[in-house]
Amino acid sequence: MDDKMNLVNAQLVRVFNDILTIEESELKKSSFSDLSIKEMHTIEAIGMGESKTTGEVAKELSVTVGTLTVAVNNLVKKGYVDRVRSDSDRRIVRLKLTNRGRLFYRSHQLFHKKMVEAALEDMAGEEKEALVRGLKSLHNFLKKYY
Numbered sequence: 001m002d003d004k005m006n007l008v009n010a011q012l013v014r015v016f017n018d019i020l021t022i023e024e025s026e027l028k029k030s031s032f033s034d035l036s037i038k039e040m041h042t043i044e045a046i047g048m049g050e051s052k053t054t055g056e057v058a059k060e061l062s063v064t065v066g067t068l069t070v071a072v073n074n075l076v077k078k079g080y081v082d083r084v085r086s087d088s089d090r091r092i093v094r095l096k097l098t099n100r101g102r103l104f105y106r107s108h109q110l111f112h113k114k115m116v117e118a119a120l121e122d123m124a125g126e127e128k129e130a131l132v133r134g135l136k137s138l139h140n141f142l143k144k145y146y
Helices: 003-029 037-046 052-063 063-077 099-120 125-145
Strands: 081-085 093-097
Touching: 003 037, 003 099, 037 052, 037 063, 037 081, 037 093, 052 063, 052 093, 063 081, 063 093, 093 099
Parallel strands: none
Antiparallel strands: 081 093
8 A cells, every 4th residue: 555545544443443432432421321332323223213123223234133133122121212013014113212212312413413513624615525525435335345
């Protein structure tokens, strides 16, 4: 790799690790300290909109339904998620956030909003557009090959 590629690689690794470390630290200090990072991402995937099936959430997280079931069981016990069976087809289970789950979701979204605002604060319009293009390109690569 040339110098630019090494620099970009190093920065991506640092940013990824920093975000995970900060998220873990903020979780431990918050009133949501009973959540793991995996559970946090599960809550994010369930989201605030319409309830989702376990299959939809599993697909979004790129995990099996069995793996998701373990996480959801814990989140139900902790009071963050409710399971709702379909009236028309009892085999279909939908997931929705409880009041506590929605409170966490909004709190975590605020964390992400502040992080993005801070990252973009000193950038000119062209720099922001270039960053968005680069991140989209990276995301497309990751989705295609991984």
